[in-house]
Amino acid sequence: MPLSQATIFLIGVCVGALLFALGGWTGYAWGRRRGRRDATAPLQGAELLGIIDALSQWTSEYSGNVTRYQDELSSAARVVQDTIEAGNPQTTPIVKVLDDIMTSNQSLKQRLDDAERQLEKQTRSIEAYISEARTDALTQLPNRRAVDQRLDEMFSAWQKGGPGFVIAMIDVDHFKQINDRYGHPEGDAVLRQMAQLLTNHIEGAYMVARFGGEEFVALMPTPLRVAADRLDRFRKIVANQTVTVGEQSIQFTISIGVAECRNDLLIGPIVRRADEALYAAKGMGRNRVYFHDGKQPTLVGAPEVAV
Missing domain, CATH: 3.30.70.270 (Reverse transcriptase/Diguanylate cyclase domain)
Known part of the structure; x- marks a missing residue:
């Protein structure tokens, strides 16, 4: 069944709202965490590790969200394509818009995946540093x-x-x-x-x-x-x-x-x-x-x- 232009417009609005909410929640969560401490105080090792840990979790969560949004966009694009094949050429510009959005979304997902891997690497490095800072080098006992x-x-x-x-x-x-x-x-x-x-x-x-x-x-x-x-x-x-x-x-x-x-x-x-x-x-x-x-x-x- 062909989609109306209003329906297609609503799909675009929903996708945009989801992406906007994603960015807003990222900023809110980070700001909330920073707001719990004195912004001028230096980060301690354990605190820094906690922040990186939280960022890694957020990155992983949002990467999953982007994947879900990508799937929804792909489904919408298939519906629109079916509409075109059924003889409604007015939807061609909408297909182009959805295709551009999916390309941008895929790029964002790739960057999030890269960020998640980097955060995991940094977390392991900080864990090793904290452990070393609390271990006596000669005896390998706690210091x-x-x-x-x-x-x-x-x-x-x-x-x-x-x-x-x-x-x-x-x-x-x-x-x-x-x-x-x-x-x-x-x-x-x-x-x-x-x-x-x-x-x-x-x-x-x-x-x-x-x-x-x-x-x-x-x-x-x-x-x-x-x-x-x-x-x-x-x-x-x-x-x-x-x-x-x-x-x-x-x-x-x-x-x-x-x-x-x-x-x-x-x-x-x-x-x-x-x-x-x-x-x-x-x-x-x-x-x-x-x-x-x-x-x-x-x-x-x-x-x-x-x-």
């Missing part, structure tokens, strides 16, 4: 930045009724002497061995990480005394290990300070208690574990002589 972020998350969850946790500060004893006696490559080997021992023997920890220098951190479940006893067993395992680098065989010990959440309003006091317990362990001869119960550091087990 201090990652520890600080995880501590903030866990402390916030604990304040809202989530599980408590234990902070263990772990220090390699006399590490400067190891470097001076054996050399810095051998000292690096000791740190890598320490990282491997932590990964292998502190199972169930929320995180084990290198805090900086020869100091490591373990975030573990409560209760405090259970974690402290477990860390004391770990200390003995470390003391019985030997690191072999070339012809050098190195033994080392560790000192550990342990603390837990105790009606704290900030994360700082918990970290300070763990530090105080660590200093007590080092001050009393090293190769020891001390826990802080909120009042004072207390030795775990019997003292042993450091290697």
